[in-house]
Every structure is written in C-alpha cells, then in structure tokens.
Amino acid sequence: MRLTDEQWAVLVPLIPKPVKRTNRGRPRHPDRAVFDGILWILRTGAQWAALPRDKYPPKTTCLDRFKEWxxxxxxxxxxAALYEMSEDQHLLDLREAFIDGTFSAAKKRGADVGPTKKGKGTKIMIVVDANxxxxAVQTASASPAEVRLVHDTLDASFGLDFPQRLIGDKAYDSDGLDEELATLGIEMIAPNRRNRKKTQDGRPLRRYKRRWKVERTIxxxxxxxRVRTRDEVKAENFLAMVQLACIVIPLRLVS
Incomplete structure (x- = not known):
C-alpha cells in the first residue's frame, strides 16, 4: 500500500526532522518513500530483506528509520494527533466504547510472549469508540486473562477522555473490575458468566449487541x-507495528 497525497499531508508535520549531518555522504532517502516501504512490510508480513528494491528505499534504510521513529x-x-483531528471533525463517539483482545502467534522468543492453548504468542488489547x-492499544503476554489487562490498555490511550461506558464480552465480567472502573466514572457492561450471579439487566446489555464494532476493527x-503474526523479537518493535496499523484506520477518515 502507498499513502495518498492527502494522507501524507496529514502525516508530514508529525514526522521528526532529520538531524543535520556534518559529514558528506549519500542524500537521505525521502521520509515518504521510507514510510511507504514500512507500510509494505506491515501489510505483507514479509522479511525486511524481501522489500522490493525497485519500488522502495533499501531494506536497511527502512528498518533503521522504523527503529529511529x-x-x-x-x-x-x-x-494522538489523529485522535485530536477526529475529535475536531466530530468523528468520535465516546458515549460508549468497546474493548477486546486478539491473539498474535509469535515465531520467536521475546518479551511479552507467553504460552496459551493456541501456542506461544502475544495478546493485542484494543479499545474503540462507538464508530x-x-x-487505545496495548500488547502483552498472551498468558494473563484479558480482565487483568484493562487498566494498562486504558493507560495506553491516545489522549482520550474516558468513555461513559466500556463494553466487553464475558471475559470482562468481574465485580472487582466493575468497582475499579466505577471510580473512574466508567460503567463496565459485560454479560455474566454462567457461574456468576446476574449483575447486568437487559437494558445495558442491549449495547452489547453493538460489540461487532470492535470485532470489525480487530x-x-x-x-x-505483520500484526497477525509477530515476527519481532523486541516487544517495543511489535507494539510499533500494531500502532502503525492503528494509524491507517483514522488516517482514512481525516484525510
């Protein structure tokens, strides 16, 4: 995939300016071409060595710039900037938000890789608005239950005000979580598990029917x-790939 002129116009003010070099050498490859090369890796999941040399800058340039950024x-x-733009253009709806996690199989060892019944991998936690x-997005070991990852996910937000309601599946049915989020002014809505006393009535649970929105985003x-299967050893590099994928979604809306 390649960025359109409109999309790059949104991004270019947010890209760090290069440090001026005093020594002579080859001209720095344009940021736009490098960004397109990184997006190609993100979309295809290919190794950096497979980056088409006739279409993008060299693999070392794209990889080094990815790490630098x-x-x-x-x-x-x-x-955060895209969040503000979306808010200014009235594209966000924070009356309710949806939370869910998805599994990414890990090819290699590394931080935030944990064993599950599916094999070893990393959990991607995401919160989306009503649209x-x-x-917010966060990565963690796939081993812990999702209910234990809610706070870290909210803390990884892009600058949002807390939503009025947070909606999840049965994995988020917890009295402790309900109480903790209530202190933040957030109503947690989740269907009760079979072995639990009913704490949700039918009216709030009608909102659960719209949970398909977070499933669509996932x-x-x-x-x-590159998100579906984790190929990065370093957890921070995998999180960056997930963040980059999240950038593409609102970028299509504001540009």
Missing part, C-alpha cells in the same frame, strides 16, 4: 500480516 515515540504521537475508531488489524 519508534525510539522517538513518533507512532504514539501520530495517533470503531481505535482509542479484523482490519489482522489484515496486516
């Missing part, structure tokens, strides 16, 4: 093969 916090900064726009994320 990640170390500078570029991707979270872009997400399915990503509001489906979009999983269309990026």
């Amino acid at each position: 990640n170390e500078l916090g570029t991707f979270p900064r872009i997400l 399915g726009v990503p509001l 489906s979009w994320l999983q269309s990026f093969r």
Whole structure:
C-alpha cells in the first residue's frame, strides 16, 4: 500500500526532522518513500530483506528509520494527533466504547510472549469508540486473562477522555473490575458468566449487541500480516507495528 497525497499531508508535520549531518555522504532517502516501504512490510508480513528494491528505499534504510521513529515515540504521537483531528471533525463517539483482545502467534522468543492453548504468542488489547475508531492499544503476554489487562490498555490511550461506558464480552465480567472502573466514572457492561450471579439487566446489555464494532476493527488489524503474526523479537518493535496499523484506520477518515 502507498499513502495518498492527502494522507501524507496529514502525516508530514508529525514526522521528526532529520538531524543535520556534518559529514558528506549519500542524500537521505525521502521520509515518504521510507514510510511507504514500512507500510509494505506491515501489510505483507514479509522479511525486511524481501522489500522490493525497485519500488522502495533499501531494506536497511527502512528498518533503521522504523527503529529511529519508534525510539522517538513518533507512532504514539501520530495517533494522538489523529485522535485530536477526529475529535475536531466530530468523528468520535465516546458515549460508549468497546474493548477486546486478539491473539498474535509469535515465531520467536521475546518479551511479552507467553504460552496459551493456541501456542506461544502475544495478546493485542484494543479499545474503540462507538464508530470503531481505535482509542487505545496495548500488547502483552498472551498468558494473563484479558480482565487483568484493562487498566494498562486504558493507560495506553491516545489522549482520550474516558468513555461513559466500556463494553466487553464475558471475559470482562468481574465485580472487582466493575468497582475499579466505577471510580473512574466508567460503567463496565459485560454479560455474566454462567457461574456468576446476574449483575447486568437487559437494558445495558442491549449495547452489547453493538460489540461487532470492535470485532470489525480487530479484523482490519489482522489484515496486516505483520500484526497477525509477530515476527519481532523486541516487544517495543511489535507494539510499533500494531500502532502503525492503528494509524491507517483514522488516517482514512481525516484525510
């Protein structure tokens, strides 16, 4: 995939300026061409060595720039800016938000890789607004239950105000979580598990029928093969790939 002129116009002010070099050498490859090369890796899931040399800058250039931007916090900064743009254009609906997790199989060892019945992997946690726009994303070991990852996911938001209601599946049915989120002004809505006393009545649970919105967003994320299967050893690099995938979704809306 390649960025359109309109999309790049949104991103270019958010890309860090290169450090001026005093020594002579080859000209720096344009940021746009490098960004397109990184997006190609994200979409195809291919190894960096497979990057088409006739279409994109060299693999080492794209990989080094990806690491450079990640170390500078570029991707979270872009997400925060896109969040503000979406809010200014009235594209966000925070009356309710949806939370869910998805599994990404890990090819290699590394931090935030844990065993499950599906094999070893990493959990991607995401919160979306009522329109399915990503509001927060976090990665963690696939071993812990999702109910234990809610706070860290909310803390990884892109600058949002807390939603009025947070809707999840039965994995989020917990009295402790309900009480903790209530102190933040958030109503947790989740169907009760079979062995639990009913704490949700029919009226709030009608909102659960709209949970397909977060499932749709996860489906979009999983269309990026570098997200569907974790190939990065370093957890921060995998999180950056997930953040990059999240950038594409609101970028299509604001540009």
